[in-house]
Amino acid sequence: MTETKLPVDRLLHVADLHFWRVVFDPLRLANKRFLGNLNVALRRRHEFRMERAKPFADALAATEVRHVVLTGDFTSTSAEEEFELASEFVRGLQRRGLTLSILAGNHDVYTFEARRKRRFERCFAGLVPDTGFPARKALPGGTGLILMPTVCPNFLTARGRASQVDIEAAHRLLADCTSPVIVAAHYPVLHRTYGYASRVSRRLRNAEALRRMLGASGKRILYVCGHVHRFSYVQDPEYANVAHLSTGAFFRDDPEHGRQGEFSEIHVCDDGFRVFRHTHEGEWRRQAC
Numbered sequence: 001m002t003e004t005k006l007p008v009d010r011l012l013h014v015a016d017l018h019f020w021r022v023v024f025d026p027l028r029l030a031n032k033r034f035l036g037n038l039n040v041a042l043r044r045r046h047e048f049r050m051e052r053a054k055p056f057a058d059a060l061a062a063t064e065v066r067h068v069v070l071t072g073d074f075t076s077t078s079a080e081e082e083f084e085l086a087s088e089f090v091r092g093l094q095r096r097g098l099t100l101s102i103l104a105g106n107h108d109v110y111t112f113e114a115r116r117k118r119r120f121e122r123c124f125a126g127l128v129p130d131t132g133f134p135a136r137k138a139l140p141g142g143t144g145l146i147l148m149p150t151v152c153p154n155f156l157t158a159r160g161r162a163s164q165v166d167i168e169a170a171h172r173l174l175a176d177c178t179s180p181v182i183v184a185a186h187y188p189v190l191h192r193t194y195g196y197a198s199r200v201s202r203r204l205r206n207a208e209a210l211r212r213m214l215g216a217s218g219k220r221i222l223y224v225c226g227h228v229h230r231f232s233y234v235q236d237p238e239y240a241n242v243a244h245l246s247t248g249a250f251f252r253d254d255p256e257h258g259r260q261g262e263f264s265e266i267h268v269c270d271d272g273f274r275v276f277r278h279t280h281e282g283e284w285r286r287q288a289c
Helices: 031-045 050-062 079-093 113-118 119-123 164-175 207-215
Strands: 010-016 069-070 099-102 135-138 146-148 180-186 221-225 231-237 242-246 262-269 272-278 283-287
Touching: 050 262, 050 272, 069 207, 079 099, 079 119, 099 146, 113 119, 146 164, 164 180, 164 207, 207 242, 221 262, 242 272
Parallel strands: 010 069, 069 099, 146 180, 180 221, 221 242
Antiparallel strands: 010 262, 135 146, 231 242, 262 272, 272 283
């Protein structure tokens, strides 16, 4: 799509921060956190470089795009200490003048205890809608932004869930929006694109029902997600009105491609969307997609 005039709205997408803390108290490891903590100790603490949080927050503010949607996985094992780090990062974005919309990722409800204690909701009180999710917001230019819940705790897997009740609620919210519309969630509804391939243990349950609802809505939709830690921007192979954007993890080291993190910039135009990929490769680079 050729952009011939100013966009109606602009939005940044940030995914999968994965703030982490290694937990040493054995009493706190008598659940799934034992496996997650082992993963943090052996791999994730080397992969997700938290010292980049503040300078990368400055990079978001430097774009002069004022609205940011964060689609979850603020934490690694939903530990209190990780939520404290995530909360400080989010407050820092707000101090920089950014307006935020947020969703939980599966790592933010990593244990049944974290979900039961509503740790995510308590940490981000004031940002989580009073009515819960799904929720609809309006960007300054009037573009509808639907926030779709897709996460649930699991005993072993990393699977998500789009309940039929939530799909129907999102459908009602979508019906009241004018095209084009952005729908944000943590999980992708496409299991495979040129950028990623999701294992069965990491997929969204009922993904096809959610995808079918979007396709049958009659609205031009950009479905924005994270979870897979890979960038991908594709047209839906079955529904011409739906495009899918997954954004790579915000400060994840990717030595294979020489990247130290990324985020996406979305322009909403009268006739659809334009996406720019920002990658850090020693310095920030912006590429039209």
